[in-house]
Amino acid sequence: xxxxxxxxxxxxxxxxxxxxxxxxxxxxxxxxxxxxxxxxxxxxxxxxxxxxxxxxxxxxxxxxxxxxxxxxxxxxxxxxxxxxxxxxxxxxxxxxxxxxxxxxx
Amino acid sequence: xxxxxxxxxxxxxxxxxxxxxxxxxxxxxxxxxxxxxxxxxxxxxxxxxxxxxxxxxxxxxxxxxxxxxxxxxxxxxxxxxxxxxxxxxxxxxxxxxxxxxxxxxxxxxxxxxxxxxxxxxxxxxxxxxxxxxxxxxxxxxxxxxxxxxxxxxxxxxxxxxxxxxxxx
Numbered sequence: 001x002x003x004x005x006x007x008x009x010x011x012x013x014x015x016x017x018x019x020x021x022x023x024x025x026x027x028x029x030x031x032x033x034x035x036x037x038x039x040x041x042x043x044x045x046x047x048x049x050x051x052x053x054x055x056x057x058x059x060x061x062x063x064x065x066x067x068x069x070x071x072x073x074x075x076x077x078x079x080x081x082x083x084x085x086x087x088x089x090x091x092x093x094x095x096x097x098x099x100x101x102x103x104x105x
Numbered sequence: 106x107x108x109x110x111x112x113x114x115x116x117x118x119x120x121x122x123x124x125x126x127x128x129x130x131x132x133x134x135x136x137x138x139x140x141x142x143x144x145x146x147x148x149x150x151x152x153x154x155x156x157x158x159x160x161x162x163x164x165x166x167x168x169x170x171x172x173x174x175x176x177x178x179x180x181x182x183x184x185x186x187x188x189x190x191x192x193x194x195x196x197x198x199x200x201x202x203x204x205x206x207x208x209x210x211x212x213x214x215x216x217x218x219x220x221x222x223x224x225x226x227x228x229x230x231x232x233x234x235x236x237x238x239x240x241x242x243x244x245x246x247x248x249x250x251x252x253x254x255x256x257x258x259x260x261x262x263x264x265x266x267x268x269x270x271x272x273x
Contacts, residue, residue: 002153005113007220010150012212013117017124017143019208024128026200027192032179033133036140039171040124043147046163054154056220058227061238064159065247071166072254076261078171082178083269089182 002054010051017044031085031095035078042074112153119146131189133179141172155227158235 017040024037046067053063089095092102120143127139144167151160228234242248 002109002113004107004110007222008215009113009117011215013120015208015211015215016121019204019211020121020124020128022207023200023204026203027196028128029192030133030189032175032182033128033136036136036175037128039140039167039175040127040143043144043167047147047150050151050154050156050159054156054227055222057225058223059225060245061228061230061235064156064230064235065239065250067159068162069250069254071162072258075166075171076258078174079265080261080268082174083265085178086181086269095182 007051007055011048014044014047014051017047029096029098031081031088031097031100034097035081035085039074039078042070046070109153112149116146116149116153119143119149131191133183133187133189134176134185137172137176137179140175141168144168144172156230158230158232 021037021040021044024040025034028034028037049063049067049070051063053061057063085095088100092099094100123139123142123146127136127143130136130139145164148160148163148168151157151163238245239247239251
């Protein structure tokens, strides 16, 4: 644990970061900015895992490895998502979610 | 006020300000750069908690990899001075209500929960410990998820190439 800073301090910061990401996800209308909101959400969850590891189970490394695996999955997800976004742009010349509706009934 | 506390408030202020800016900025390239600042400040948190390896992974993979990927895709799909239209007031207020209500509920819950902070001797997290645990198969071994994640990475790389290449 870190002197003078409690676990709750970290958790409040990550909660606010998480819900900032949620807000962005609900209000943005562009695929790339949606992806950026998802990155914010994943990042705040990562901090949570690491903080729980350091404060509650400092003699193990479970949260550390969980955070590492989440980073790897986020990288894979970003690569596939950007390939999809570029493909969508090629077909519709726009990546606003309102313009991409060809598969709707 | 100790150094620790000062650094904590510096990093959390950076994270909060730049995450809010990155979801509200109307210029998409600026939003990506603000996201980069939030991710770099996160790696500062990891340094504070003495997980140097994880902080390095965060810097090189998130800040160096994913953000660069996002910036490249922005440059491929938008004009550089592209500006969003204003979000409709209805969407904006609904999103704000959901976010504020969720944050209030979560913070209320976690302020009431009594966390029992462990006093065990912290494990020294040097590269050797991380390597043995990541490749170990016994207790505290993470060989199986490591292999699964490598197959996932391979599959997603193949998928990304197949999706993004020009048809025919």
